[in-house]
Amino acid sequence: MKALCWHSPKDIRCDEVPDPKIEHPRDAIIKVTSCAICGSDLHLYDGYMPGMENGDVMGHEFMGEVVEVGADSKHALKVGDRVVIPFTIICGECDQCQRGNFSVCERSNRNRDVADKMFGHATAGLFGYTHLTGGYPGGQAEYVRVPYADKTHIKIPSTGLSDEQVLFLGDIFPTGWQAAVQCDIQPTDTVAVWGCGPVGQMTIRSAILLGAQQVIAIDNVPERLAMAQAGGATVINFAEESVVARLNDLTDGKGPEKCIDAVGMEAHAGGSIDAVYDKVKQSMMLETDRPHVVREMMYVCRPAGTLSIPGVYGGVLDKIPFGAAMNKGLTIRMGQTHVNRWTDDLLRRIEEGQIDPSFVVTHRVDLAEGPGMYKTFRDKEDGCVKVVLHP
Amino acid sequence: MMSRTNVFPQTAHSMARGLGWFSIGLGLAELLAPRALTRGLGMEGNEQIVQAYGVREIATGIGILSSNQPAPWIWGRVGGDALDIATLAAGLQQDNPKKDNVELALVAVAGVTALDVVCGTSLARRLSPPRRRRSAIDYHRRTGFPKPAHQMRGAARDFEVPRDMRTPEALRPFPTIPFPSD
Numbered sequence: 001m002k003a004l005c006w007h008s009p010k011d012i013r014c015d016e017v018p019d020p021k022i023e024h025p026r027d028a029i030i031k032v033t034s035c036a037i038c039g040s041d042l043h044l045y046d047g048y049m050p051g052m053e054n055g056d057v058m059g060h061e062f063m064g065e066v067v068e069v070g071a072d073s074k075h076a077l078k079v080g081d082r083v084v085i086p087f088t089i090i091c092g093e094c095d096q097c098q099r100g101n102f103s104v105c106e107r108s109n110r111n112r113d114v115a116d117k118m119f120g121h122a123t124a125g126l127f128g129y130t131h132l133t134g135g136y137p138g139g140q141a142e143y144v145r146v147p148y149a150d151k152t153h154i155k156i157p158s159t160g161l162s163d164e165q166v167l168f169l170g171d172i173f174p175t176g177w178q179a180a181v182q183c184d185i186q187p188t189d190t191v192a193v194w195g196c197g198p199v200g201q202m203t204i205r206s207a208i209l210l211g212a213q214q215v216i217a218i219d220n221v222p223e224r225l226a227m228a229q230a231g232g233a234t235v236i237n238f239a240e241e242s243v244v245a246r247l248n249d250l251t252d253g254k255g256p257e258k259c260i261d262a263v264g265m266e267a268h269a270g271g272s273i274d275a276v277y278d279k280v281k282q283s284m285m286l287e288t289d290r291p292h293v294v295r296e297m298m299y300v301c302r303p304a305g306t307l308s309i310p311g312v313y314g315g316v317l318d319k320i321p322f323g324a325a326m327n328k329g330l331t332i333r334m335g336q337t338h339v340n341r342w343t344d345d346l347l348r349r350i351e352e353g354q355i356d357p358s359f360v361v362t363h364r365v366d367l368a369e370g371p372g373m374y375k376t377f378r379d380k381e382d383g384c385v386k387v388v389l390h391p
Numbered sequence: 392m393m394s395r396t397n398v399f400p401q402t403a404h405s406m407a408r409g410l411g412w413f414s415i416g417l418g419l420a421e422l423l424a425p426r427a428l429t430r431g432l433g434m435e436g437n438e439q440i441v442q443a444y445g446v447r448e449i450a451t452g453i454g455i456l457s458s459n460q461p462a463p464w465i466w467g468r469v470g471g472d473a474l475d476i477a478t479l480a481a482g483l484q485q486d487n488p489k490k491d492n493v494e495l496a497l498v499a500v501a502g503v504t505a506l507d508v509v510c511g512t513s514l515a516r517r518l519s520p521p522r523r524r525r526s527a528i529d530y531h532r533r534t535g536f537p538k539p540a541h542q543m544r545g546a547a548r549d550f551e552v553p554r555d556m557r558t559p560e561a562l563r564p565f566p567t568i569p570f571p572s573d
Contacts, residue, residue: 010404099555181550186558205535209543209546210550230531231536232544306558331558331562345550349547354536355535
């Protein structure tokens with residue numbers, strides 16, 4: 001089958017690889033009908049996430065049709081079922097899964113030893129996302145083996161929804177939703193969202209739906225800011241104005257109550273001193289992440305406010321103003337998304353027409369064109385916000 | 392999972408990274424040990440120039456390693472190589488007892504210059520077509536909502552925030568009594 005494979009930083013190719021097979025009775029094989037490039041795939045593309053190996057199949061946002069089911073998953077799935085696969089692989093039985101903390105499933109990461117060493121304790125297995133999270137082949141492929149398939153799926157009813165309307169239930173929609181939910185938005189809140197990429201766009205709409213009084217979106221790409229504005233946000237172009245000054249202006253000098261980092265480890269902050277500092281240190285392998293957004297959020301957030309961090313970080317962060325965060329009594333919530341915790345509710349909202357997540361798709365191409373689209377997406381060329389690939 | 396087919400050349404980027412690290416290494420040597428270098432070349436008295444070249448090498452190296460488009464930095468290295476060659480040429484006088492070392496250094500710089508040119512040319516060839524930043528792209532209608540966004544505010548207030556994600560009651564907003572003005 002064809003699949004997009006990582007070979008080294010900035011080297012992803014459409015390769016011919018062996019078809020996946022059932023390896024465990026709880027597995028299923030999915031024929032992929034649509035998949036997407038996620039912003040967090042770019043951290044792998046750029047080589048900032050450790051744990052990738054030559055030939056790893058990329059992709060953790062995909063959906064398709066079940067073509068084979070292991071004996072122990074037959075009670076939950078049958079051949080022909082249409083499913084979206086969450087990027088977090090879940091056993092559904094461990095203590096964390098029972099609590100709904102699916103992204104830290106205790107059993108699905110088959111490389112626990114490595115992950116334990118890196119993070120202290122392992123997190124869930126993820127598709128196509130480094131050997132720290134299990135090294136599972138991803139979904140930018142014609143077929144995928146889904147481990148723990150009886151739990152790791154979202155079944156899509158035949159109600160006429162298109163792939164693009166439901167595909168993002170596997171990652172960016174619940175990620176944006178959780179980012180907003182964990183802020184516990186109150187009707188009087190101002191929510192500031194850094195980053196107007198796909199997750200930022202979903203976060204903005206989630207914050208609006210959850211009733212924030214004001215949502216402010218921060219980016220420097222005009223078309224992404226336009227999309228944010230369409231979703232109900234007041235926008236700040238950080239290339240043209242001071243983010244801190246403008247946020248204070250928009251909140252009577254008090255700062256936003258809720259701040260959301262939808263950027264993560266590769267922040268681009270123009271020529272700010274800390275951004276240059278991060279770039280130099282990261283290029284010399286003296287720092288793993290560029291945490292400009294975390295610094296800015298801690299500084300500008302209203303005392304007793306909340307920081308929510310869905311943006312992905314990989315390692316050790318430098319020069320974090322923890323004194324500001326501590327003294328202002330900020331609450332910090334973060335983590336990979338507990339996808340299945342939200343998907344029943346979000347699927348209902350899509351079915352009811354409350355939101356149509358396909359608004360974010362700007363590019364549709366064949367799988368073979370995927371390698372080129374990584375660069376287009378990374379460089380934000382051609383108005384690219386979200387790429388959907390068709391195997 | 393092993394793969395085959397499609398070779399996508401990454402040599403130029405790998406070479407650029409190698410040259411970036413080489414720049415930093417050479418720059419550090421020039422910055423920290425200028426006397427040893429000038430003595431070896433029979434060019435004593437040029438220590439400050441060597442240190443300045445060291446700073447240039449380090450800056451170029453960092454530029455190469457931190458940029459997604461390292462080509463301009465590589466061409467910057469070529470310019471620096473020309474400067475190095477011109478400076479070394481001054482050491483080719485007959486009365487320089489270390490003239491042989493200068494000749495060796497010139498050969499080495501010429502070799503690295505060739506690598507820089509090959510790398511810079513390959514990177515330029517690999518550059519994508521000019522950016523198609525479509526200024527006319529208009530995403531103002533991509534709301535994702537069935538109604539204007541302001542009418543959707545709070546449409547999901549039926550959602551019950553799970554108890555582990557709720558703000559503790561004591562931290563929720565509550566009416567406050569304003570301070571009397573002075």
